[in-house]
Amino acid sequence: MISKKKMRELADTVDAFYQLLGDKHWIFHDRLSLAAxxxxxxxxxxxADRAEQLLIERYHDPERLALMLLPLRKLPAMRRRLDLVDKxxxxxxxxxxxxTVHVLLSVMDGFVNEFETVRRGLHARKPEELHAWDSVVGHHLGLAHAHKTFTKGxxxxxxxxxxxxxRNGIVHGSILNYDNITVATKAFNRLLAVVDWAVAREKEQRHQAEEPVTWSSVGRQLKETLGAITEQAEADRANKQWKPAEYRPGSKEFTDHPLYQQTHELLTWWKRRNYGSLSGLMTHDLHNKYGKSVRSEVRRAFEPFPLDDFEICAVRHDMAAAGTVLAVLAHSGGKRVSAELRWARENAQARPCPEPMPGQWRLVFQPRVFLDRATSLPAE
Structure with a gap:
């Protein structure tokens, strides 16, 4: 059972958040840690103005926002729109x-329209349709409350x-002066809240089909929600204490680093054309997306670029649960490219997990991304 102390801690933190920022229509979602x-x-x-500024600064951090957006890949209707989210x-x-505002508004509308069998975008939903019974976005000052200004004519x-x-005033051209960081950040905040709502809706429908709603089942869902928030808080604490470091050849720290070892293993499998073993090093998101066909997808991506040799040039461990490895790849015909391989330390749910949390280093981007972005070098 979830302890009364933790429940009180969660409730007090969420209430304090909305006391300050509820009137400004910010939404507490599960990618915001309790500690933050x-x-x-x-x-x-x-x-409230100072709190809003601090919250915006939290979003306006490239690495932190990228990690916040990772769970979007779990929902097929959102996965199709990730290229737009990235833009x-x-x-x-x-x-x-x-x-940013226009693109994310279109992403949210399209996602909600596709997510459920009832084909209506976010802008066409009534506030009462956006209650989430087992999620922090279901707070009375949360998503449903903020939706009233979203659709106001x-x-x-x-x-x-x-x-x-x-949304309506911006899309229909009656509100003209919205080009600022506050509205853009609220668009990301709303996107993450809508994803929480969608996940909660899926859970609700699944549990309704499997068992009647009881105090026991509600408690279990609350425990899951608190667990996700607590996990995020632990990751945030590790990130706050983290000091970025870069390692170069010639040092023991370089070859002993797990990112060097993972990259060396990945490139070795690629050189040997062992695409099955190579696929095992890809992010869980890729496995969730393709399932049993993930090996075929990896083969299709890597096979056109046979690797003759490689050199790992640097390890940049820039976040507790993320890092970049720089490598030079030598392909057939003497072509050499400089590539950046982005890694994340994650658990089976693809959530970032800094040490000492249990997790594994896995390649973040889909296989073709770092190939497409690779920079050609002169042949030796």
Missing amino acids: VRTIHASAGGD ARQDYFDGRFYS RSATQEEPAFELY
């Missing part, structure tokens, strides 16, 4: 906030700066 929210609350000292993320960090043209995610 407590830090924001303590640092803001009751100032919106790039626009966000390049300062094209207007583009705006007939008169408004040129004053807007800082809310007024």
